[in-house]
Amino acid sequence: MRYFRPERVYIEKSALEDRLTGEILSRLPGIPREIVEDAAGVISETRSESDPFTSGKKKLLLRRKKGDFLKPFPLIPEYLSCHFQILHLGTGCDLECTYCILQSYLTNPLITVFTNFDDILAELAGRLDAAPGQFFRVGTGELIDSLSLDHLTEWSVPLVRFFAGRENAVLEFKTKSDNVQNLGKADPRGRVIVSWSMNTEEIQRREEFKTATLEERVAAARKCERWGYRTGFHLDPLIHAEGWKNGYRKTVDLIFRNLNPSRIAWISLGALRFMPSLKKTAENRFGRTGIFAGEFIPGLDGKKRYFKPIRRKMYEYVCGLIREYSAEVPVYLCMESRELWEDSLEVALDDSVHLKGYLDQAAIRNTPSNFRNSGTCSTNRS
Ligand code: SF4
Structure with a gap:
């Protein structure tokens, strides 16, 4: 895959002195750059274009973030939630998936990197040290791909080193890229998981542009496994x-x-789910994709989903494929009800806290760890 190179870089004045700003600029020789007092102007100019996301994905914005970097994944009481913590390193994704929910959520279409990285590490240390009895599953890949910009930011190395020394946390990088070369520079000591979103080969070819192919993702995963990461x-x-x-x-x-x-x-x-506005945005940008055809029902979170029997059938079938290879690998459903967990995975969970324990335990499975929790659940399948 080809790695991101913006056509233009915007730098907010307050970010100019940050070390990360200098490092990123040094890796982009020859790219025009512009210093702005406040990025609000370039953001609103880009938003007023006919296709703000296509335009925004050509621009890189370097700015400082105010407020917290670590935030809990929003809970939806009707669905079992995994109590994941999101570490916000930036917003926007240079890759192009037709179904990308960021097209519904982001008001800033530029690829944006937060440059006050030392504040991120300081906040993380403070939060983790203040709660030694709590286990944190932290991920960076919610509003940005965790690794697709890593050739410019090299975030991965200090983050791996930070989490390698923590008992009460793991970090998950989530990506559709194969941009893993920096991960070979640090020893994760079992505390870092590198994960890939996967689909069928046909969906990848038809709906995921600028991403690594499935073979490239798996080849990158093999490298990470060799370097001591879990996948x-x-x-x-x-x-x-x-x-x-x-x-x-x-x-x-x-x-x-x-x-x-x-x-x-x-x-x-996780079965396809999307805000109703996404269909129009995606079809305007990519033409008719076909994936929004068919019947959907509105979920309790306002997103459209397949009817329950279809979701159940898909989960049951794909979980069965996984179980042909391994009875041990933890499988979980993303934003689904207890009923579907029981029906399709044959896993009984009481509530989201129970799910948190189950995933915390999965996070340190087969790794040396002194952290103890009570995350168990009953399953008829394994
Ligand atoms: S990789 Fe993820 S964040 Fe990036 S465009 Fe695709 S769905 Fe969106």
């Missing part, structure tokens, strides 16, 4: 397209024929 996979969004069964079978085969199941921290499953 993870997110079969999300599962798309109910023609030939889906065969497509997901090939993807699960690809994962398990190349990676050691005892080093896989988890595999999540």
Whole structure:
């Protein structure tokens, strides 16, 4: 895959002295740059263009973040939630997936990197040290791809070194890139999981542009495994397209024929869900994709989803494929009800706190750890 190179860099004046700003600029020789007092002007100018996201993905904005970097994943009481903590390093993604929910959420279409990185590490240390009895699963890949900008930011190295020394936390990098070369420079000591979103080969080719191919993702995962990282996979969004069964079978085969199941921290499953406004935005940007065709129902979070029997069938089938290879790899559902967990995974969970314990335990599975928690759950399958 080709790694991100912006056409223009905007730097907010207050970010000029930050070390990360200097490092990123030194890796972008020859790219025009502009210092702005406040980025609000360039953001609103880009928003007023006919396709703000296409335009915004050509621009890199370097600015400081005010407020907290570490925030809990928003809870939706109707669905079991994994109590994940999001570490905000920036916003916007240089890759292009037709179904990307950021197209519905982000008001700033520029690829934005927060340059006060020392504040991030200081906040993390403060939060983790203040709660030694609490286990933190931290991820950076919610509003930005965790690794696709790493050739410019090199965030990964200090983050891996930071988490390698922590008992009560793990870090998950989540990506659709193969931009992993910096990860070889640090020893994660079992505390860092590098995970890839995966789909069928056809969906990847048709709906995910500028990303690494599935083979490239798995090759990157093999490198990470060799360097001591644990891996993870997110079969999300599962798309109910023609030939889906065969497509997901090939993807699960690809994962398990190349990676050691005892080093896989988890595999999540999540069926396609989207805000109603996304269909129009995606079709304006990419033409008719076909993935929004068919019948959807509004979920309790306002997002559209497949009908429950379709979701159940997909989860059950894909979980079955995983279980053909491994009875041990933890599998979880993303934003689903207890009922679907029981019906399709045969896993009984009481509530979101129970799910947190289950995933905390998965996070330190097969790693030396002094951290103890009570995360168990009953399953009839394994
Ligand atoms: S990789 Fe993720 S964040 Fe980036 S465009 Fe695709 S869905 Fe959106």
